[in-house]
Every structure is written in structure tokens, then in C-alpha cells.
Amino acid sequence: MDEMEEELKCPVCGSFFREPIILPCSHNICQACARNILVQTPDAESPQSSRASGSGVSDYDYLDLDKMSLYSEADSGYGSYGGFVSAPTTPCQKSPNGVRVFPPSVPQPPAQQHLLLQPGSLPPIPRNSCITCPQCHRSLILDERGLRGFAKNRVLEGVVDRYQQSKAAALKCQLCEKSPKEATVMCEQCDVFYCDPCRLRCHPPRGPLAKHRLVPPAQGRISRRTSPRKTSTCTEHELENLSMYCVQCKMPVCYQCLEEGKHGTHEVKALGAMWKLHKGQLSQALTGLSDRATEAKEFLVQLRNMVQHIQENGVEFEACLVAQCDALIEALNRRKAQLLSRVNKEHEHKLKVVRDQISHCTVKLRQTTGLMEYCLEVIKENDPSGFLQISDALIRRVHMTEGQWGKGTLTPRMNSDFDLTLDSGPLLQTIHQLDFVQMKVPAAPMLQLEECCTQNNSATLSWKQPPLSTIALDGYILELDDGNMGPFREVYVGTETICTVDGLHFNSTYKARVKAFNGSGVGQYSKTLIMQTSETGLPPCDIQSIGEVAWFTFDPASAHQDIILSNDNLTVSCNSYDDRVVMGNSAFSRGVHYWEMTVDRYDNHPDPAFGVARGDVLKDVMLGKDDKAWAMYVDNNRSWFMHNNSHTNRTDGGICKGATIGILLDFSRGILIFLINDEQQGPVAFEALEGVYYPAISLNRNVQITLHTGLPIPDFYTAGEADPTDSVC
Numbered sequence: 001m002d003e004m005e006e007e008l009k010c011p012v013c014g015s016f017f018r019e020p021i022i023l024p025c026s027h028n029i030c031q032a033c034a035r036n037i038l039v040q041t042p043d044a045e046s047p048q049s050s051r052a053s054g055s056g057v058s059d060y061d062y063l064d065l066d067k068m069s070l071y072s073e074a075d076s077g078y079g080s081y082g083g084f085v086s087a088p089t090t091p092c093q094k095s096p097n098g099v100r101v102f103p104p105s106v107p108q109p110p111a112q113q114h115l116l117l118q119p120g121s122l123p124p125i126p127r128n129s130c131i132t133c134p135q136c137h138r139s140l141i142l143d144e145r146g147l148r149g150f151a152k153n154r155v156l157e158g159v160v161d162r163y164q165q166s167k168a169a170a171l172k173c174q175l176c177e178k179s180p181k182e183a184t185v186m187c188e189q190c191d192v193f194y195c196d197p198c199r200l201r202c203h204p205p206r207g208p209l210a211k212h213r214l215v216p217p218a219q220g221r222i223s224r225r226t227s228p229r230k231t232s233t234c235t236e237h238e239l240e241n242l243s244m245y246c247v248q249c250k251m252p253v254c255y256q257c258l259e260e261g262k263h264g265t266h267e268v269k270a271l272g273a274m275w276k277l278h279k280g281q282l283s284q285a286l287t288g289l290s291d292r293a294t295e296a297k298e299f300l301v302q303l304r305n306m307v308q309h310i311q312e313n314g315v316e317f318e319a320c321l322v323a324q325c326d327a328l329i330e331a332l333n334r335r336k337a338q339l340l341s342r343v344n345k346e347h348e349h350k351l352k353v354v355r356d357q358i359s360h361c362t363v364k365l366r367q368t369t370g371l372m373e374y375c376l377e378v379i380k381e382n383d384p385s386g387f388l389q390i391s392d393a394l395i396r397r398v399h400m401t402e403g404q405w406g407k408g409t410l411t412p413r414m415n416s417d418f419d420l421t422l423d424s425g426p427l428l429q430t431i432h433q434l435d436f437v438q439m440k441v442p443a444a445p446m447l448q449l450e451e452c453c454t455q456n457n458s459a460t461l462s463w464k465q466p467p468l469s470t471i472a473l474d475g476y477i478l479e480l481d482d483g484n485m486g487p488f489r490e491v492y493v494g495t496e497t498i499c500t501v502d503g504l505h506f507n508s509t510y511k512a513r514v515k516a517f518n519g520s521g522v523g524q525y526s527k528t529l530i531m532q533t534s535e536t537g538l539p540p541c542d543i544q545s546i547g548e549v550a551w552f553t554f555d556p557a558s559a560h561q562d563i564i565l566s567n568d569n570l571t572v573s574c575n576s577y578d579d580r581v582v583m584g585n586s587a588f589s590r591g592v593h594y595w596e597m598t599v600d601r602y603d604n605h606p607d608p609a610f611g612v613a614r615g616d617v618l619k620d621v622m623l624g625k626d627d628k629a630w631a632m633y634v635d636n637n638r639s640w641f642m643h644n645n646s647h648t649n650r651t652d653g654g655i656c657k658g659a660t661i662g663i664l665l666d667f668s669r670g671i672l673i674f675l676i677n678d679e680q681q682g683p684v685a686f687e688a689l690e691g692v693y694y695p696a697i698s699l700n701r702n703v704q705i706t707l708h709t710g711l712p713i714p715d716f717y718t719a720g721e722a723d724p725t726d727s728v729c
Contacts, residue, residue, distance in 0.1 A: 008160045011134045012037060016160050021150040027135045028153050035147060038129045151235055151251075171217040173198050185214040193217055245274040339422065346418060353414040361409075368401055442473040442516035442523040449529070451498070456534050456550045457506045457586055462498040463514050463526060473516045473523075483508035483533075503692075506550060506591045507535045535591060550593060551710045552586035552695065559583070560619040571600065572697065573704040579622040581629075583613060584695035584707075593665045594713050595695060601704035602636075602657045608703045609633035609642070610661050612672065612689075613696035623698035630686045631696070632674045634661070639676075641685045651682035664717060665693065675714065 010017050012033035019031040129146065132139040143149055172180035173195035183193035187203060189212040194203055203209055232242040232252065240254035248266040257263055375394055381387055443466050451462035461478065478492040483505045492499045504510060509532050513525045534550060553569040559582040564573045574580050597610060609623035611631030617623070624631035624642030632641050636654040640647045653676060655661065662675030672686040697705060712718075 020153040020156050022153045025133050025136050025138050027133050183217045188213045244268045245271050350414045357413050441521040442471050443469045444524040445514050445526045447529050454531050457504045458502045459531050460500045473518045476516050478514045481511045483510045503587050505589045508533050552584045554582050555585035571706045574701050579698045581619040581698045587692045587694050589692045590667050596662045596708045597705045599659045603702040605636045606702040607633045607635040608699040612693040649682045
């Protein structure tokens with residue numbers, strides 16, 4: 001019951017309702033609070049039609065807020081009209097539950113009147129007072145009855161009383177002499193609360209007291225509080241009880257209200273009957289609200305579980321991220337050590353080269369210096385013959401030594417600069433681009449059943465990602481079985497969310513499913529959808545029922561380039577004198593099929609061919625010339641059946657402009673029959689037909705044909721009046 005507490009508090013004072021009254025907008029307010037928020041309006045602008053009355057008001061007659069300016073648009077509080085005598089000058093305040101109200105604005109009575117008021121009595125309500133609902137902001141001008149014109153909500157008052165008593169302290173024993181103990185039972189007959197010792201002492205379960213009914217204290221408190229329902233009195237006729245209910249005004253009324261004519265023309269019903277009816281309606285409405293509350297509780301449980309999962313996943317993901325970054329840092333440190341090793345090697349190499357060059361130059365310089373000093377000493381000798389004996393050799397040595405200091409000898413063999421430059425730009429760019437990538441496979445797509453359908457032997461499927469899925473994906477994979485409970489096979493791979501699959505078997509049941517994929521892998525399958533393709537005819541074993549028929553057109557994609565299609569691909573002609581082939585856009589493999597073609601133009605007695613063909617039939621020869629077609633070609637006098645260039649069953653009877661050629665393909669018997677002008681042309685043309693066949697025709701420029709599909713099976717075939725194996729001339 002704790003959740004109900006907000007319903008039991010006044011929107012103005014924020015405390016439990018005290019003497020609540022019902023405003024015409026169905027909201028409740030304490031009577032004292034209603035008096036506090038009254039606002040006086042000028043006499044000149046108090047429309048009589050807006051005055052409040054407890055009866056005779058079929059709808060809410062509210063004050064025109066735009067004209068009266070009852071509340072300030074700046075602060076959304078409630079104020080008085082700008083020309084009122086006693087407009088509130090203090091700022092609006094907030095009640096404990098957030099509704100903004102003004103302090104009392106009722107003008108103080110004159111001093112001499114104030115002295116005449118009885119102690120504890122309230123000043124009278126001034127004329128033309130206006131009250132504004134603190135919840136819906138609707139305003140209403142009171143009539144001469146003032147707040148007495150509003151009905152008291154005794155039901156709400158009783159609920160508040162029961163709620164406050166249920167929150168009271170524990171009941172005490174009424175027979176304990178000193179400190180009362182907590183009561184354990186109550187006797188309904190004695191109307192006394194007992195503790196266990198007092199019950200055993202004062203209310204033994206024997207004798208006349210054995211028949212008394214003992215109940216728990218809480219139940220006893222409720223039963224004690226329960227009393228006969230008070231009889232409600234009319235707000236206009238205080239001595240009359242409310243006994244009827246005005247359906248139009250939606251309010252209880254008394255007999256005097258009816259006699260005065262205020263509700264004379266209104267529909268009136270018994271108060272008790274309407275009480276039970278509205279109780280039932282409220283109970284029924286509560287049932288739906290209870291279901292929504294149950295769903296809300298389950299949803300809250302789901303959200304709380306999500307909070308826990310998010311916290312757990314957040315900790316796990318954070319640990320994973322730290323581990324990955326630590327791995328990157330460790331790899332960078334290893335690479336740093338490798339690069340430092342290379343720098344140290346280069347450093348040692350440079351030092352070694354320079355030191356070797358220093359050592360070499362030092363030795364040569366020492367030798368050169370020694371030679372120079374020796375030569376200077378020789379030059380000091382005064383013995384010409386002795387000097388000349390060694391002078392040539394010394395001169396050669398000096399030149400040789402000088403030559404050893406030639407070009408490059410005094411050039412450093414190593415540069416002091418390091419020729420290594422660390423290329424960290426790409427790595428820094430990569431670090432800046434370091435971001436989260438998709439690490440999970442996509443969720444299972446959801447098939448949109450309202451957009452999935454079948455037509456003839458085609459199926460259209462539509463799907464979408466789950467509403468809360470944020471996982472990126474690269475595409476979808478749509479799979480169908482073979483229509484015979486066989487394995488699934490892929491029929492579409494791409495990014496679209498809708499796909500139409502053509503060329504399915506008629507009268508077959510297919511299973512479809514779809515899954516999504518991204519760089520991390522392939523997600524789970526959606527739920528499997530079962531689809532039924534159209535029935536195209538009537539099986540011989542069930543001639544009482546009529547199935548659906550197939551609709552198709554000529555297929556421009558597979559037609560010869562000389563073929564000309566028009567009329568939404570239902571009319572065909574040709575711009576070549578040679579025969580050219582065009583097929584239908586639907587393939588047949590099961591059921592019974594029938595379609596017709598009418599001759600719109602027929603010049604110079606050509607011989608067009610009609611029939612069925614495989615998908616790879618030759619398109620530049622007459623239909624039936626190869627082993628991929630089964631056809632009847634016909635001129636103005638006779639017809640022949642042809643397959644694999646074999647002509648059979650010449651039959652009299654040709655075609656002209658306006659003639660109709662019918663083709664009947666029955667897979668249940670494996671036969672093909674031709675008709676001209678609703679009469680069978682020759683015997684059964686072909687037998688033992690199995691597999692997939694397309695409707696087909698070949699013609700030249702002297703003929704124009706229009707296709708008619710969606711036709712029922714001819715009566716002679718469905719009714720069994722004629723054997724299709726018999727020839728009809």
C-alpha cells in the first residue's frame with residue numbers, strides 16, 4: 001500500500017486529504033486548501049454561464065484563461081485578474097508535491113464585520129470567486145453556494161482513514177492493568193482486544209464464550225471500523241438523500257432535483273444499479289491496468305538484470321582493454337630495445353672505425369716525425385761525401401712518406417652523425433586512429449512477417465535487425481530449402497533487407513531463414529518461416545475443389561533481341577522475317593496449368609509455334625526445332641506437333657486473326673494438350689513430361705500475339721466429359 005500514498009495526498013498542502021471535495025475536472029482537493037487558493041474576479045467579467053453548480057452541468061464550464069489571465073505565463077503560478085481589488089502580491093509557492101500555488105487571496109472583511117465573526121468560524125466566500133485546479137490548471141467561477149456546491153469525496157476520505165489506521169502502532173490489550181501488552185486476538189462479539197494471558201484469564205474457550213469468534217487484531221480492527229454505509233445527501237437539497245443517477249450529467253441526484261425539472265429530460269437510473277455497473281467497469285479497467293503493471297514489473301526486472309550485466313561486462317571489457325593496451329606497450333618496449341640495440345651497434349662501429357683511424361694516423365705521424373728529425377740531423381752534417389752517400393735514399397723516403405699522406409689519408413673514415421632516423425609517423429597515426437572495432441558477430445535478424453508473401457511461384461521475404469542491436473554488419477545470407485524438406489541452400493547474399501525469389505515450384509511448401517555476417521563471422525539464423533506457393537490448377541483426383549491460378553507475362557530478359565514486347569509484356573511481335581522465341585517469366589514443375597494466346601494480327605499465312613520449353617532453348621529458330629522445346633506450330637489450315645525437329649500428328653484446322661490458342665500442361669499426368677478456339681486440337685501432344693518448363697512461343701513479323709493467364713482449367717478437362725487422349729476434330 002505504500003505506493004498508494006501519493007494518491008492520498010492533497011496537491012496543495014502535500015498532506016493527507018482532509019474533508020476532500022471533488023472539482024468538476026474530477027481532481028480532489030482539501031476543502032481548506034480550496035478556500036486558500038480562491039481568487040476573486042471582477043463583477044463585470046463573471047459570465048453566468050461559467051458559474052459552478054453541483055448539478056445541471058453536462059461538461060466542464062471553465063473560465064476563458066486567455067481573457068481572464070488567471071495564471072502567469074512567466075512562472076506558471078496562479079494569480080488574479082489584473083484589476084482585482086486584492087491581487088496577490090507575494091510570489092507563488094510550491095506545494096510538497098511540486099504544484100505551484102499562490103497564498104490566500106481572499107480579501108479581509110472590514111473591521112466591524114471581523115468583530116462579529118464567531119470564534120473558529122471562517123470568513124464568507126466573496127462573490128465571483130474563482131478556483132483553479134492545481135493539477136490540470138482549469139478554472140471555474142463559483143456560484144452563490146461557494147465551495148458547498150462541490151460534492152465531498154467520502155470514499156477518498158474513508159480510504160485515507162483506513163490507510164492512516166493501517167499505519168498506526170500495534171494494537172494493545174484492553175484488559176492489562178499496568179503496561180498493556182500487544183494484543184494477539186480480538187473477540188468480535190465482545191469487541192475487546194486480548195493478549196494471550198488476558199484471553200486465557202478473561203475469555204476462556206468454554207461455556208458461552210466458546211461460541212465467540214476470535215480473529216487476529218488487524219482483521220478485528222477492520223471489522224470494528226466497518227460500519228453501515230452513510231447515506232449521501234444532495235448538495236442542493238441537504239435534507240434529501242441521493243437515490244438516482246443522471247446518466248447525461250454523470251452525477252447522483254435526488255427526487256427533488258427531478259421534480260424541479262433540472263434533470264427532467266435526462267436519462268435517470270437507480271443509484272444502486274449504476275453503482276454496481278461502475279464498480280464492474282472499474283474492475284474490468286483494473287484488469288487491463290494490472291496486466292500492464294505486471295509487464296512493467298517484469299520489464300523493471302529485465303532492466304535491473306541489464307544493469308548487472310552491463311556492470312559485469314564493463315569490468316570484463318575494461319580488463320580486456322587494459323590487457324590489449326599493455327600488450328601494445330610491451331610490444332613497443334620490445335621494439336624499443338631492438339632499436340636501441342641497433343643504435344648501440346652503430347655507435348660501437350663508429351667508435352671502432354675512428355679509433356682505428358686514430359691509431360693508424362698516430363703510428364704514421366710518429367714515423368713521419370722521426371724521419372723528419374733524422375733528416376734534419378743529417379742536414380747538419382758537414383761531410384759532403386758522407387751526406388751524398390745517403391741523401392738519395394733519404395730523398396726517396398721523404399717522397400714516399402709524403403705520398404703515404406696523400407688524398408683521403410687525412411679524411412675521416414666515419415661521420416660523427418648517426419644516419420638512422422626513426423620513422424614514428426605511421427605508428428603515431430595508427431595510435432591516433434586506434435579505436436574499437438566490431439568484435440561480435442551480428443544478432444539474428446527478425447523476419448517481418450507482415451511484409452513476407454508469396455505470389456504464384458515467387459516468394460518475397462523481408463527482415464530487419466533487432467531494435468536494440470548496435471553491432472555493425474556487412475550483409476545478409478538468405479537460405480531456402482528445395483520445397484521438399486531438403487537441405488537449405490543460399491539464394492541471396494547482400495546488404496538489402498528484402499528479396500524476391502522467383503522460379504519456385506508451384507503448390508510447394510518452402511522453409512526460409514536469414515542470418516547476418518560481418519568481419520567477425522556469421523551470426524545466428526532467424527526463426528524459420530514456412531511459405532506456401534500458389535496452386536495452379538486442379539488435380540484429377542480432386543475435381544470438386546478449385547485451386548489458385550498462376551499469373552505470368554513474357555520475359556524480356558530471356559527473349560530474342562528481335563522480339564518486341566508491349567502491353568506490360570503481355571503482347572508480343574517481331575521485327576524479323578525469321579522465327580524468334582520468347583518465354584514466360586514463370587517456370588512450372590508441378591500441378592495443372594492452363595493459359596491462352598489470342599492472335600491480334602495474322603498476315604501472309606505464317607506458322608507460329610506455341611508450347612513449352614526448357615530455359616536453354618534456342619531463341620533464333622522455330623520452337624520445337626531442338627530437343628529443348630515441345631510445341632504445336634499452325635498455319636491457316638492445319639497444325640503439327642514438333643519436338644527435336646520431328647513433325648507428328650498433322651491435324652486439320654488452322655488459325656486466323658482473332659483465333660485463340662490454349663495450352664494445358666498437366667504434371668500429374670505428364671501431358672501437354674493444345675486447344676484452338678476452345679476445342680482440343682488433335683490428340684494429347686506430348687507425354688511423360690517431367691522437370692521444369694517455361695511457357696514459350698515462336699513467331700515472325702507477320703504475327704502479333706497477346707497472352708492471357710490466370711485462367712481456370714477448361715470444363716471438358718475438369719469435368720471428365722472427354723478423354724484427353726481422344727482426338728477432337
